[in-house]
Amino acid sequence: xxxxxxxxxxxxxxxxxxxxxxxxxxxxxxxxxxxxxxxxxxxxxxxxxxxxxxxxxxxxxxxxxxxxxxxxxxxxxxxxxxxxxxxxxxxxxxxxxxxxxxxxxxxxxxxxxxxxxxxxxxxxxxxxxxxxxxxxxxxxxxxxxxxxxxxxxxxxxxxxxxxxxxxxxxxxxxxxxxxxxxxxxxxxxxxxxxxxxxxxxxxxxxxxxxxxxxxxxxxxxxxxxxxxxxxxxxxxxxxxxxxxxxxxxxxxxxxxxxxxxxxxxxxxxxxxxxxxxxxxxxxxxxxxxxxxxxxxxxxxx
Numbered sequence: 001x002x003x004x005x006x007x008x009x010x011x012x013x014x015x016x017x018x019x020x021x022x023x024x025x026x027x028x029x030x031x032x033x034x035x036x037x038x039x040x041x042x043x044x045x046x047x048x049x050x051x052x053x054x055x056x057x058x059x060x061x062x063x064x065x066x067x068x069x070x071x072x073x074x075x076x077x078x079x080x081x082x083x084x085x086x087x088x089x090x091x092x093x094x095x096x097x098x099x100x101x102x103x104x105x106x107x108x109x110x111x112x113x114x115x116x117x118x119x120x121x122x123x124x125x126x127x128x129x130x131x132x133x134x135x136x137x138x139x140x141x142x143x144x145x146x147x148x149x150x151x152x153x154x155x156x157x158x159x160x161x162x163x164x165x166x167x168x169x170x171x172x173x174x175x176x177x178x179x180x181x182x183x184x185x186x187x188x189x190x191x192x193x194x195x196x197x198x199x200x201x202x203x204x205x206x207x208x209x210x211x212x213x214x215x216x217x218x219x220x221x222x223x224x225x226x227x228x229x230x231x232x233x234x235x236x237x238x239x240x241x242x243x244x245x246x247x248x249x250x251x252x253x254x255x256x257x258x259x260x261x262x263x264x265x266x267x268x269x270x271x272x273x274x275x276x277x278x279x280x281x282x283x284x285x286x287x288x289x290x291x292x293x294x295x296x297x298x299x300x301x
Contacts, residue, residue: 004113006053006100009045011168013053014106019098020053022166027136037164037205039130041108043115049130052106054096056230058131060210062089062240089237091129091210094230097220103231104218120215126238129210134164134203149202152244157252160242163202212238 005017013020025034038058039049064086069079095103104111108127111117140146149163217234241247255263262268 004100006098007042007044007105007114009042009047009050012039012051014040014042014050015053015101025136027138029136029139031133032136035134035136035203037132037134039132040106041127043105043108043110049128052095054098055093056096057094058091058129060089060091060131060237060240063087089210089240090216091213091235091237093233093235095233097229097231103233104215107215107233120218123215126212126214129213129235129237130243131208131210132164132205133208134205137203140204143204145204147201150204154244155246157245159244160207161204162207162244164205165202169201207243209241209243210235210237210239211241214238 004015006015006019008014008016010016023034025032036058037051038055039051042050065084067082067084069082070077071079093103095106097103100113102112104117104123105114108125109115109117109123116122135143135149137146140149143150145163149165150161151163152158152161213235215233216236217232219232221230245251255261255267257263257268
């Protein structure tokens with residue numbers, strides 16, 4: 001059988017037919033969907049995750065309940081809000097059905113021309129999804145890494161930001177071979193080597209990993225008055241992370257008053273009753289004297 005161009009992972013894509021050709025997208029500070037890349041495993045390839053083609057939408061969703069704590073005799077007052085256990089993250093795909101590569105093949109299962117999988121009951125192993133929110137050239141320029149991308153070593157608080165390389169670019173004299181090793185780029189490509197980079201260019205990308213996903217539903221619509229057949233699939237996700245940080249009790253997530261960050265007057269109250277916001281004359285609470293949450297001081301000597 002001839003090579004399947006719709007499922008032939010190469011250069012980070014799941015296929016090399018015309019359906020996988022790159023186009024241009026606008027450079028704005030607002031994130032645009034044309035630059036978002038969704039990567040999943042392709043059946044028959046174990047070199048890594050590859051960008052899915054003809055994906056019309058990917059919609060992740062998260063939720064958890066927050067329970068109020070109240071006390072008898074204290075009036076209609078919320079003493080504290082307690083977050084409950086987070087519900088499993090869910091996501092949904094919508095993708096055009098290809099004769100030579102369906103949604104299941106594009107997520108690593110042996111379906112279609114590659115195998116017998118025809119039902120959710122045949123899915124014996126989970127798969128990962130990688131989401132890359134790729135920056136525009138305008139934003140990379142603001143960061144001082146134009147045409148290269150921001151790349152931070154894993155283990156740092158911003159280690160989930162990596163460069164995404166585009167190995168094939170039009171040569172115009174400004175991007176000749178080895179241009180990342182020139183003096184105007186600091187002598188070397190950040191976090192990489194000239195041999196690994198080649199002659200391509202890159203952008204920054206915020207990486208989000210959806211780990212160990214299981215399909216919970218699949219559907220397709222075959223209609224007499226519609227030409228294109230679309231597949232839909234819903235997944236439940238085991239975990240979400242940036243693949244680079246050390247997740248645990250001391251994960252640097254912000255709004256931590258124990259290290260001087262501002263977040264809430266209630267959590268920032270000091271022993272003398274003055275909140276963190278009250279320490280700044282330019283804070284939203286002004287320069288309150290006494291109680292940080294309302295200005296009044298009901299303490300007794």
